[in-house]
Amino acid sequence: MAPCVFVLATLTGLGQTAPRKSHQPTPFRNQHKAPQQPPAAVSSVPAPIQINRMVILLDPAHGGLDSGSRISDATVEKDVTLSLAFKLRSLLSARGFAVVMTRDADRPTEPNAEGSPLTLDDRAGIANHAHPAACLLLHATGSGNGVHLYHSELAAAPGEPPAEPWLTAQAAWVPQSQRLEAQLAAALTRAGIALVASSASVRPVDSLTCPALVFELAPHGEDPDSINDADYQQRIAQSIADALVFWRNQVQPPVRLLSAVRPEATTAEQVTRPETQP
Amino acid sequence: MIQRHQRIVFWCLIACIVGMGVLLAVERQRGRERIQALGDATPLDAPTAMTEAVTLDLANDTDGSITASSRQIALPQEANSRARALIDHLIAEYALPGSSHPLPSGSAVAEVFLLPLPVIGHAVDTSAAANSSGGFKATVPVASEDPNALKPKEPGGELAVIDLRSTFVNQHPSGVEVESLTLLSILGTLHANLPQIEQVRFLVDGQARETLSGHADLLRTYPVRDTVSNPNGGQLNP
Numbered sequence: 001m002a003p004c005v006f007v008l009a010t011l012t013g014l015g016q017t018a019p020r021k022s023h024q025p026t027p028f029r030n031q032h033k034a035p036q037q038p039p040a041a042v043s044s045v046p047a048p049i050q051i052n053r054m055v056i057l058l059d060p061a062h063g064g065l066d067s068g069s070r071i072s073d074a075t076v077e078k079d080v081t082l083s084l085a086f087k088l089r090s091l092l093s094a095r096g097f098a099v100v101m102t103r104d105a106d107r108p109t110e111p112n113a114e115g116s117p118l119t120l121d122d123r124a125g126i127a128n129h130a131h132p133a134a135c136l137l138l139h140a141t142g143s144g145n146g147v148h149l150y151h152s153e154l155a156a157a158p159g160e161p162p163a164e165p166w167l168t169a170q171a172a173w174v175p176q177s178q179r180l181e182a183q184l185a186a187a188l189t190r191a192g193i194a195l196v197a198s199s200a201s202v203r204p205v206d207s208l209t210c211p212a213l214v215f216e217l218a219p220h221g222e223d224p225d226s227i228n229d230a231d232y233q234q235r236i237a238q239s240i241a242d243a244l245v246f247w248r249n250q251v252q253p254p255v256r257l258l259s260a261v262r263p264e265a266t267t268a269e270q271v272t273r274p275e276t277q278p
Numbered sequence: 279m280i281q282r283h284q285r286i287v288f289w290c291l292i293a294c295i296v297g298m299g300v301l302l303a304v305e306r307q308r309g310r311e312r313i314q315a316l317g318d319a320t321p322l323d324a325p326t327a328m329t330e331a332v333t334l335d336l337a338n339d340t341d342g343s344i345t346a347s348s349r350q351i352a353l354p355q356e357a358n359s360r361a362r363a364l365i366d367h368l369i370a371e372y373a374l375p376g377s378s379h380p381l382p383s384g385s386a387v388a389e390v391f392l393l394p395l396p397v398i399g400h401a402v403d404t405s406a407a408a409n410s411s412g413g414f415k416a417t418v419p420v421a422s423e424d425p426n427a428l429k430p431k432e433p434g435g436e437l438a439v440i441d442l443r444s445t446f447v448n449q450h451p452s453g454v455e456v457e458s459l460t461l462l463s464i465l466g467t468l469h470a471n472l473p474q475i476e477q478v479r480f481l482v483d484g485q486a487r488e489t490l491s492g493h494a495d496l497l498r499t500y501p502v503r504d505t506v507s508n509p510n511g512g513q514l515n516p
Contacts, residue, residue: 062492066492068452068492069451069452069491070452077452139454143339144339144342144453144455148454148455150454198458200458202454202495218453
């Protein structure tokens with residue numbers, strides 16, 4: 001009897017009630033390693049994508065044994081990114097933001113067993129769980145000058161499908177990332193900072209489910225050590241913090257797409273799994 | 279009675295005649311060998327290829343731009359060697375003093391393999407059209423029971439697998455911009471000169487590697503496209 005009731009309820013649209021938790025599509029850490037579940041064939045109303053407008057994620061790249069690029073004889077990338085992240089955290093906190101950092105010391109956070117390094121997927125998982133209004137992946141380089149901003153190279157998707165692959169989770173957020181890039185670029189230009197803005201494929205930006213940018217700090221002169229100039233970093237951090245204050249009122253999460261309905265598969269799945277349904 | 283000086287002149291003339299005869303015989307033999315060599319098609323020296331105009335997409339670290347530049351270089355005819363020579367010429371440009379995108383000198387590419395798309399043993403993923411993310415055809419493995427698994431499915435363009443040398447990769451400058459520009463420069467140069475190449479994958483010493491020098495992703499498949507930007511191409515248009 002139960003199978004018949006379930007099939008009838010689905011066919012008549014009674015199944016369009018509150019979505020089940022198992023249909024939450026947001027990719028979290030290492031989801032790509034788990035076997036992919038076939039998209040459910042229930043055409044329920046998708047829940048809106050959650051976003052915390054007062055949360056900003058900062059990811060100071062590298063750390064620990066991974067020093068990143070060597071900017072000069074005395075400067076390595078991991079120290080510059082952490083220094084800039086601390087300045088940003090102070091300014092953002094003063095503006096009422098809650099700041100989530102993937103690391104706040106040289107040694108990356110160890111979410112799992114002791115001694116396990118923080119992988120790029122771990123960083124993406126921390127970001128996705130926070131549902132921030134913006135994710136900034138902080139990098140530094142000795143080449144070029146000013147600031148380099150990059151959004152994901154993924155083609156923009158119209159919305160977030162029910163089962164987005166881990167390595168392309170950012171696709172639905174690319175339009176928002178481009179708008180965030182434009183806002184930060186305008187703010188940095190007003191502050192007189194040399195700017196390069198483009199797209200790049202830098203992990204783990206493609207796995208983030210938030211407006212995400214790769215932010216690369218470069219020296220402001222010929223001397224690579226000028227990247228450590230506290231006033232220079234403070235001026236950049238100030239511009240970003242001011243831009244993010246406006247951004248938190250403008251960010252709009254992408255729509256969550258319905259699952260594709262496959263009539264032939266729908267019937268088969270429902271008939272074979274009736275006991276699991278309420 | 280013949281005088282002594284007349285005898286000397288006589289024998290000198292005889293010696294000259296003999297010498298000229300020998301010289302004539304030697305030169306005749308050389309001429310014969312030269313004529314025979316012209317008729318012999320056996321290759322002895324490497325042929326000198328004709329130079330041709332190619333387009334190199336050159337990166338500039340200062341403004342993050344890529345500009346197309348024409349060069350006259352000699353390239354082999356075979357496609358794999360042609361792709362490899364193009365990339366080597368490109369990297370050699372960056373190794374010159376005063377380069378706007380300085381890279382280490384030396385050979386960067388061990389080998390380039392061109393594979394027809396979709397890759398043999400794979401087929402176009404028709405379900406990927408709805409959520410394609412890279413702007414190119416996704417491929418999925420063909421089932422092992424497929425009797426035609428070793429035949430290309432819907433052949434079209436080519437996938438270039440570029441095997442970089444670790445000596446080049448290990449000395450490559452580290453940074454998001456500088457690494458991305460190197461990859462975009464290679465992609466743009468291949469697009470301009472070998473339009474049949476649709477996708478590119480990178481290996482390092484025959485092995486997959488996560489990043490070029492800590493930042494740019496080397497695990498993904500890159501769609502080949504026009505990467506040239508105008509002088510302000512790196513600047514965002516808000």
